[in-house]
Amino acid sequence: MNEALLTVKGLTRHFGGLAALRDLSFSVAEGEIVGLIGPNGAGKTTAFNVISGAIPASAGSVHFAGQDLTDGPPSRVVVAGLARTFQATSTYPDVSVAENVRRGLLSRIRGSWANRLVGRRHGCIGPAQLEDEVQAILAMTQLSRWSDARAGALAYGLQKKLGIAVALAARPRMLLLDEPAAGLNHEECRELGRLLRSLQAEHGLTLLLVEHHMALVMELCHRIVVLVQGAKIAEGTPQAVRENPAVIEAYLGAPDYAHA
Ligand SMILES: Nc1ncnc2c1ncn2[C@@H]1O[C@H](COP(=O)(O)OP(=O)(O)O)[C@@H](O)[C@H]1O
Ligand SMILES: [Mg+2]
Numbered sequence: 001m002n003e004a005l006l007t008v009k010g011l012t013r014h015f016g017g018l019a020a021l022r023d024l025s026f027s028v029a030e031g032e033i034v035g036l037i038g039p040n041g042a043g044k045t046t047a048f049n050v051i052s053g054a055i056p057a058s059a060g061s062v063h064f065a066g067q068d069l070t071d072g073p074p075s076r077v078v079v080a081g082l083a084r085t086f087q088a089t090s091t092y093p094d095v096s097v098a099e100n101v102r103r104g105l106l107s108r109i110r111g112s113w114a115n116r117l118v119g120r121r122h123g124c125i126g127p128a129q130l131e132d133e134v135q136a137i138l139a140m141t142q143l144s145r146w147s148d149a150r151a152g153a154l155a156y157g158l159q160k161k162l163g164i165a166v167a168l169a170a171r172p173r174m175l176l177l178d179e180p181a182a183g184l185n186h187e188e189c190r191e192l193g194r195l196l197r198s199l200q201a202e203h204g205l206t207l208l209l210v211e212h213h214m215a216l217v218m219e220l221c222h223r224i225v226v227l228v229q230g231a232k233i234a235e236g237t238p239q240a241v242r243e244n245p246a247v248i249e250a251y252l253g254a255p256d257y258a259h260a
Pocket of ligand 1: 040041
């Protein structure tokens with residue numbers, strides 16, 4: 001496997017007396033798809049919040065592409081090439097699909113206020129390239145057909161895709177996806193799987209995926225990290241994780257797992 005792109009070491013996060021993350025360590029190699037799974041409240045979203053710089057760690061470190069990103073801020077993390085999607089849809093419902101992507105691109109436009117604000121130097125584009133880049137991102141996420149549609153009017157599966165498109169507008173090397181399949185029907189879920197696979201295989205993206213939909217996780221991920229009560233209890237191939245008694249006991253065997 002390639003060298004690690006993301007390395008998380010000893011990550012710990014307290015909320016008052018609650019340890020939402022306890023000494024979490026793992027790494028993700030360039031080009032890998034890694035799953036982060038565990039029961040509700042295990043600390044998966046907290047891990048994303050700390051890695052993306054949205055909240056500080058209580059202890060531990062986050063390194064990405066040779067940079068220490070432990071203390072964020074989020075804009076620096078994105079400029080370094082690490083972008084995320086959110087558990088809830090987070091697009092502007094009243095503007096078009098293309099406009100959502102365009103807004104996601106602002107910080108990459110050379111000389112724009114947003115560009116100066118985040119201090120981005122790599123991956124910038126001139127104003128003349130903006131529309132081509134919007135179209136490229138829409139094509140990458142198979143949303144070109146809905147370019148002019150109002151985002152809020154899209155079917156839920158397409159809104160989730162748009163969330164991914166907006167994250168991709170930053171042209172990241174790695175994407176953190178928080179429950180992208182939640183609320184999707186069977187066909188939308190298959191479509192999402194195809195999209196994530198193509199982002200990795202055709203566009204070279206590295207993915208860290210938080211997801212309860214086990215069929216999707218098992219099919220897509222090269223490796224899986226299992227969190228329970230903030231701590232890593234297992235890590236390995238989908239098959240090894242599926243057969244791990246501690247994982248079955250704490251998560252996969254739980255009665256609510258099938259529809260979680
Ligand atoms: N901002 C916060 N303030 C207080 N407690 C929080 C906060 N965010 C998360 N928690 C708590 O941390 C634990 C982990 O939550 P979370 O990371 O959202 O879990 P998951 O995404 O795995 O379901 C939960 O007990 C949750 O209530
Ligand atoms: Mg969560």
